[in-house]
Amino acid sequence: xxxxxxxxxxxxxxxxxxxxxxxxxxxxxxxxxxxxxxxxxxxxxxxxxxxxxxxxxxxxxxxxxxxxxxxxxxxxxxxxxxxxxxxxxxxxxxxxxxxxxxxxxxxxxxxxxxxxxxxxxxxxxxxxxxxxxxxxxxxxxxxxxxxxxxxxxxxxxxxxxxxxxxxxxxxxxxxxxxxxxxxxxxxxxxxxxxxxxxxxxxxxxxxxxxxxxxxxxxxxxxxxxxxxxxxxxxxxxxxxxxxxxxxxxxxxxxxxxxxxxxxxxxxxxxxxxxxxxxxxxxxxxxxxxxxxxxxxxxxxxxxxxxxxxxxxxxxxxxxxxxxxxxxxxxxxxxxxxxxxxxxxxxxxxxxxxxxxxxxxxxxxxxxxxxxxxxx
Amino acid sequence: xxxxxxxxxxxxxxxxxxxxxxxxxxxxxxxxxxxxxxxxxxxxxxxxxxxxxxxxxxxxxxxxxxxxxxxxxxxxxxxxxxxxxxxxxxxxxxxxxxxxxxxxxxxxxxxxxxxxxxxxxxxxxxxxxxxxxxxxxxxxxxxxxxxxxxxxxxxxxxxxxxxxxxxxxxxxxxxxxxxxxxxxxxxxxxxxxxxxxxxxxxxxxxxxxxxxxxxxxxxxxxxxxxxxxxxxxxxxxxxxxxxxxxxxxxxxx
Numbered sequence: 001x002x003x004x005x006x007x008x009x010x011x012x013x014x015x016x017x018x019x020x021x022x023x024x025x026x027x028x029x030x031x032x033x034x035x036x037x038x039x040x041x042x043x044x045x046x047x048x049x050x051x052x053x054x055x056x057x058x059x060x061x062x063x064x065x066x067x068x069x070x071x072x073x074x075x076x077x078x079x080x081x082x083x084x085x086x087x088x089x090x091x092x093x094x095x096x097x098x099x100x101x102x103x104x105x106x107x108x109x110x111x112x113x114x115x116x117x118x119x120x121x122x123x124x125x126x127x128x129x130x131x132x133x134x135x136x137x138x139x140x141x142x143x144x145x146x147x148x149x150x151x152x153x154x155x156x157x158x159x160x161x162x163x164x165x166x167x168x169x170x171x172x173x174x175x176x177x178x179x180x181x182x183x184x185x186x187x188x189x190x191x192x193x194x195x196x197x198x199x200x201x202x203x204x205x206x207x208x209x210x211x212x213x214x215x216x217x218x219x220x221x222x223x224x225x226x227x228x229x230x231x232x233x234x235x236x237x238x239x240x241x242x243x244x245x246x247x248x249x250x251x252x253x254x255x256x257x258x259x260x261x262x263x264x265x266x267x268x269x270x271x272x273x274x275x276x277x278x279x280x281x282x283x284x285x286x287x288x289x290x291x292x293x294x295x296x297x298x299x300x301x302x303x304x305x306x307x308x309x310x311x312x313x314x315x316x317x318x319x320x321x322x323x324x325x326x327x328x329x330x331x332x333x334x335x336x337x338x339x340x341x342x343x344x345x346x347x348x349x350x351x352x353x354x355x356x357x358x359x360x361x362x363x364x365x366x367x368x369x370x371x372x373x374x375x
Numbered sequence: 376x377x378x379x380x381x382x383x384x385x386x387x388x389x390x391x392x393x394x395x396x397x398x399x400x401x402x403x404x405x406x407x408x409x410x411x412x413x414x415x416x417x418x419x420x421x422x423x424x425x426x427x428x429x430x431x432x433x434x435x436x437x438x439x440x441x442x443x444x445x446x447x448x449x450x451x452x453x454x455x456x457x458x459x460x461x462x463x464x465x466x467x468x469x470x471x472x473x474x475x476x477x478x479x480x481x482x483x484x485x486x487x488x489x490x491x492x493x494x495x496x497x498x499x500x501x502x503x504x505x506x507x508x509x510x511x512x513x514x515x516x517x518x519x520x521x522x523x524x525x526x527x528x529x530x531x532x533x534x535x536x537x538x539x540x541x542x543x544x545x546x547x548x549x550x551x552x553x554x555x556x557x558x559x560x561x562x563x564x565x566x567x568x569x570x571x572x573x574x575x576x577x578x579x580x581x582x583x584x585x586x587x588x589x590x591x592x593x594x595x596x597x598x599x600x601x602x603x604x605x606x607x608x609x610x611x612x613x614x615x616x617x618x619x620x621x622x623x624x625x626x627x628x
């Protein structure tokens with residue numbers, strides 16, 4: 001029998017660390033934050049109470065990051081999770097406060113509602129062939145609208161102990177209850193990814209949808225599964241948020257989607273599909289919580305968090321894309337980039353836009369009258 | 376070869392798509408331990424022919440016999456169950472999965488863990504290593520890397536291994552197995568084809584490369600405009616003659 005591959009080489013160093021890069025990346029950034037805060041604000045940042053706070057903040061996003069890892073790995077995206085969380089927990093709150101449902105059954109109903117909303121998302125995407133981005137963005141409006149219709153402007157507050165235990169309980173001594181819940185969901189996610197058909201097909205669908213279809217995998221059914229998981233985990237996050245604040249309103253959880261997507265992408269799960277890392281998603285969630293907590297500790301205005309999250313998404317996607325590019329043939333930096341006529345035209349356009357802004361500002365300052373504040 | 380009976384015998388196959396006749400009265404025989412090449416211009420009906428053979432399409436007219444018995448396939452899985460499988464040009468490989476995961480994609484081995492059904496990754500890896508080594512003589516430097524990090528020839532081996540994983544595979548159809556490969560990888564893939572032929576498989580190769588066809592095949596089936604322009608023995612023909620049959624300036628002797 002002809003042996004076509006006789007040489008058995010040892011895998012090189014870069015191949016050895018490749019599986020862990022998704023974890024090492026965020027870990028390096030976490031280390032950077034720790035070092036920076038160690039210099040800037042060690043006393044307030046490294047207090048035990050602050051560390052617990054970081055973990056509590058992170059816990060809220062762990063279940064969603066787990067589910068979003070599956071969705072993104074399948075080349076999908078879910079922008080509706082904030083509204084799913086809000087709507088399912090608003091309904092839970094009404095069931096408890098107005099109809100006297102026991103907390104446990106109301107919470108389970110909320111999880112089922114989340115699963116149902118995820119199912120609707122999945123069906124909209126696979127059956128009506130609405131692209132993920134548009135489909136979940138539109139469903140986001142629908143779910144948020146329902147939450148507003150049901151709750152009006154009400155803030156529902158003061159929930160039974162079970163709910164607050166889920167959101168901020170300490171009865172497990174070593175770790176806050178929500179952190180334990182979050183870590184358990186991540187562990188289940190890890191197992192599902194490695195050792196179930198759903199996990200295996202999630203990667204194959206994201207890696208090569210046509211090949212998966214040809215292999216006989218029910219591509220659409222497994223995509224729906226991912227959205228159902230996502231909806232359920234978003235509802236769980238809604239319950240955790242309700243318990244954490246001991247209050248819920250229709251406008252709660254506005255930025256869940258971008259925060260969770262940022263955490264997952266920072267953790268090395270590829271937006272182009274096929275590359276998943278649950279451990280990376282955990283690292284991503286921790287990184288974002290540490291970063292936002294650092295901004296708060298440094299007394300930087302809340303609205304900068306939005307800027308920071310956006311920048312982190314762009315940087316990590318760009319970084320991973322660059323790392324995965326196999327043919328980095330040393331394109332020669334700025335000079336080489338400028339010798340490309342397309343880049344020169346883009347530069348010219350940039351100069352024009354900046355110039356127009358400056359000229360318009362100068363003209364306005366010269367011609368403008370005294371300022372007339374609207375407030 | 377002539378003394379043996381064909382595994383598959385297709386007779387008078389016609390396939391119409393609406394008014395378009397993609398296959399017009401085509402015969403095809405596949406013998407064990409033989410490589411049959413199918414050549415022809417684009418649109419000559421090569422792909423349609425193998426899709427009928429692998430159960431993806433159902434013929435409009437004509438009959439297929441498996442081991443001399445009438446045989447009908449309702450789907451591709453019918454073909455696989457009866458020992459007929461195909462390796463497609465675009466390789467049907469998920470780049471981010473390991474070779475073993477690709478080998479068993481869609482047919483994973485499972486085990487029971489505390490009442491749950493879980494994938495048996497260890498056994499799949501062992502089996503995959505065995506299939507690659509024993510059936511194809513291929514040993515990868517690592518079974519734990521993503522398939523995307525393998526060379527084109529190794530990826531081809533993984534795709535082929537997926538088909539030959541079934542011990543009862545008897546007919547293997549390969550669509551353009553060397554199309555995307557460099558010269559060295561092409562040589563290795565042709566080597567794989569010879570290895571499988573020696574194991575008694577009937578192999579049907581679609582190719583545009585006449586060099587590869589002459590290197591590896593025993594018979595050449597030429598398709599032209601939906602019809603069979605002739606079947607010739609590779610040892611008794613020349614490159615020019617086959618080319619002439621493809622473009623229609625020559626007919627089979």
